[in-house]
Amino acid sequence: MGRVVKYQRYQRGKRRRRLPYIVYRLLPIVIIMGAIAAADYAERGWAFISSKVPPITASSASPANQTLVGRATVIDGDTIEIAGQRIRFNGIDAPERAQRCQDVSGKSYACGRLAANALDEFLVASRPATCKFIDWDQYGRFVGNCARADGRSVQEWLVANGNALDWPRYSKGAFAALEASARQARRGVWQGEFQKPWDWRAAQRDHTAPSEAIQSPSFAIVGQSASCNVKGNISRKGERIYHVPGQKYYDRTKISESKGERWFCSQDEAEAAGWRKARR
Numbered sequence: 001m002g003r004v005v006k007y008q009r010y011q012r013g014k015r016r017r018r019l020p021y022i023v024y025r026l027l028p029i030v031i032i033m034g035a036i037a038a039a040d041y042a043e044r045g046w047a048f049i050s051s052k053v054p055p056i057t058a059s060s061a062s063p064a065n066q067t068l069v070g071r072a073t074v075i076d077g078d079t080i081e082i083a084g085q086r087i088r089f090n091g092i093d094a095p096e097r098a099q100r101c102q103d104v105s106g107k108s109y110a111c112g113r114l115a116a117n118a119l120d121e122f123l124v125a126s127r128p129a130t131c132k133f134i135d136w137d138q139y140g141r142f143v144g145n146c147a148r149a150d151g152r153s154v155q156e157w158l159v160a161n162g163n164a165l166d167w168p169r170y171s172k173g174a175f176a177a178l179e180a181s182a183r184q185a186r187r188g189v190w191q192g193e194f195q196k197p198w199d200w201r202a203a204q205r206d207h208t209a210p211s212e213a214i215q216s217p218s219f220a221i222v223g224q225s226a227s228c229n230v231k232g233n234i235s236r237k238g239e240r241i242y243h244v245p246g247q248k249y250y251d252r253t254k255i256s257e258s259k260g261e262r263w264f265c266s267q268d269e270a271e272a273a274g275w276r277k278a279r280r
Contacts, residue, residue, distance in 0.1 A: 229244075242271075243278045
């Protein structure tokens with residue numbers, strides 16, 4: 001009997017001694033996971049906090065001293081999004097995502113996509129981004145002057161590297177010297193031939209080939225051509241959402257141009273204008 005009791009005590013002692021060993025093995029994993037979570041929160045903390053707050057809108061925000069800070073998602077070469085709010089860079093214009101340019105040898109390349117990728121790499125290097133309010137544009141986007149965490153101006157960097165142009169209509173020449181330097185050094189779009197972004201957009205709006213027109217009156221829809229079939233709808237909450245053929249609510253979505261709704265010729269054009277894609 002005594003031997004049995006001693007054996008049982010021995011076994012309990014072994015189990016008690018195993019616990020610290022297990023904790024010791026798990027402790028490094030817990031520390032590493034905690035460090036990763038802390039680093040991620042430090043980088044995106046503002047966005048987590050702001051996700052519970054409705055995005056700033058033209059009707060709700062007070063323009064004076066309005067600032068947005070957070071991890072930026074690149075929409076295109078001159079537009080980002082922070083915590084659900086679209087932000088258009090003030091005073092510059094970058095090639096649209098669907099726009100193509102010619103390089104020094106005359107070969108076509110996707111300059112709009114290249115500008116967006118360059119912007120993403122620039123912002124990733126020093127987060128978060130800070131944008132100070134200037135105005136609201138016609139699409140309800142927050143127009144602002146933006147900088148990285150290290151204080152470098154996003155607009156100045158884009159223009160200096162030939163990924164965007166000074167837009168005199170809004171900049172009053174603020175970035176003209178940087179543009180001249182980029183042009184002289186043949187950086188970015190200045191390496192070859194290209195169409196200024198505002199001219200490219202105007203050409204896309206005005207271009208409707210005869211073969212694209214809808215011939216049958218029974219199918220004619222005001223403001224739409226056969227190729228421009230993306231529906232830009234404004235929800236009851238004022239959110240700009242676009243629908244493409246094949247989506248669940250495409251057929252039942254009606255476009256009222258008097259309310260600011262519109263047709264787009266591509267998803268890239270819709271997103272460049274500040275619309276987001278419908279989830280279904």
